[in-house]
Amino acid sequence: MQTVDEILKIKNVKNTAVRTVVLRHLLNQEKAQSLKDIENALVYTDRSSIFRTLKTFEESKIIHSIEDGSGMIKYAVCAKGCNCDPKDLHYHFYCNNCDKTFCLFDVPFQNIELPKNFKIQQANMVVKGLCNNCNK
Amino acid sequence: MQTVDEILKIKNVKNTAVRTVVLRHLLNQEKAQSLKDIENALVYTDRSSIFRTLKTFEESKIIHSIEDGSGMIKYAVCAKGCNCDPKDLHYHFYCNNCDKTFCLFDVPFQNIELPKNFKIQQANMVVKGLCNNCNK
DNA sequence: CATATGGTGCAACTCGATTGCAAAGATTAT
DNA sequence: ATAATCTTTGCAATCGAGTTGCACCATATG
Numbered sequence: 001m002q003t004v005d006e007i008l009k010i011k012n013v014k015n016t017a018v019r020t021v022v023l024r025h026l027l028n029q030e031k032a033q034s035l036k037d038i039e040n041a042l043v044y045t046d047r048s049s050i051f052r053t054l055k056t057f058e059e060s061k062i063i064h065s066i067e068d069g070s071g072m073i074k075y076a077v078c079a080k081g082c083n084c085d086p087k088d089l090h091y092h093f094y095c096n097n098c099d100k101t102f103c104l105f106d107v108p109f110q111n112i113e114l115p116k117n118f119k120i121q122q123a124n125m126v127v128k129g130l131c132n133n134c135n136k
Numbered sequence: 137m138q139t140v141d142e143i144l145k146i147k148n149v150k151n152t153a154v155r156t157v158v159l160r161h162l163l164n165q166e167k168a169q170s171l172k173d174i175e176n177a178l179v180y181t182d183r184s185s186i187f188r189t190l191k192t193f194e195e196s197k198i199i200h201s202i203e204d205g206s207g208m209i210k211y212a213v214c215a216k217g218c219n220c221d222p223k224d225l226h227y228h229f230y231c232n233n234c235d236k237t238f239c240l241f242d243v244p245f246q247n248i249e250l251p252k253n254f255k256i257q258q259a260n261m262v263v264k265g266l267c268n269n270c271n272k
Numbered sequence: 273c274a275t276a277t278g279g280t281g282c283a284a285c286t287c288g289a290t291t292g293c294a295a296a297g298a299t300t301a302t
Numbered sequence: 303a304t305a306a307t308c309t310t311t312g313c314a315a316t317c318g319a320g321t322t323g324c325a326c327c328a329t330a331t332g
Binding site: 150152184185188 | 309310311312313314320
């Protein structure tokens with residue numbers, strides 16, 4: 001696992017107090033986080049600062065966003081070397097029971113045969129169901 | 137193509153003025169519609185009535201919703217025989233240029249090997265890029 | 273040190289989604 | 303047919319995630 005400082009440096013994003021604490025928080029999570037999640041975890045950090053930090057991180061491809069249908073956009077740290085290209089796509093899993101969203105980095109992403117002249121640029125793939133913890 | 141009356145009857149949903157006009161509108165579209173889209177098209181029908189109609193239709197599996205990342209939930213009529221089970225899943229395509237969302241009924245949905253003990257119930261799969269009309 | 277650039281915190285605002293409530297319409301029981 | 307009940311509809315208000323304006327502060331640059 002890369003450190004906060006390493007990631008910011010590689011992605012050419014200036015290190016600040018808010019950015020450090022937000023990125024550290026994201027790195028420590030096993031599930032994708034919403035703005036609200038982060039806000040609740042970092043009580044002393046302002047919502048709009050977190051918001052802008054997330055935008056910065058997303059533009060710099062430090063994190064990617066996921067629309068899991070919960071009504072809130074979730075964010076997760078990109079895998080090392082990720083460039084958010086189609087080749088970096090992966091599935092996400094949303095647990096209907098515990099409301100967690102995971103990146104399924106290990107599930108191979110299959111090429112989709114699009115209709116003629118359709119061109120893929122990104123994708124938001126969310127599988128919903130029960131996670132290993134709730135499927136009992 | 138089934139008629140409005142047939143669909144409502146099959147899905148056991150009472151036929152009303154609003155339901156008829158909303159479903160007819162949805163059947164006539166080639167792309168998935170947001171609440172706003174429908175509202176704009178059906179000027180004389182109240183927003184909240186359309187909203188509740190969509191909820192009713194979704195519960196009855198007359199339509200399915202798609203989160204395409206545009207910030208608005210889109211709705212499309214389910215294919216005949218669809219039960220909104222995993223077997224009925226299909227990909228959606230969101231055009232980054234013209235903002236249309238299509239159901240890709242003809243693209244085979246590939247089985248995804250989930251991690252151990254994860255169970256699929258539904259999925260929201262959105263491929264983003266350029267549609268055949270905009271990819272020129 | 274002076275100035276410019278960018279980050280932060282607060283408060284306000286936007287807009288899609290949702291709800292409360294009363295009126296209108298449909299259904300069922302008497 | 304009429305009364306009682308349940309459902310649908312329209313209007314207005316509310317909710318909440320996301321976003322922005324602005325003033326202040328921190329850091330970098332000359």
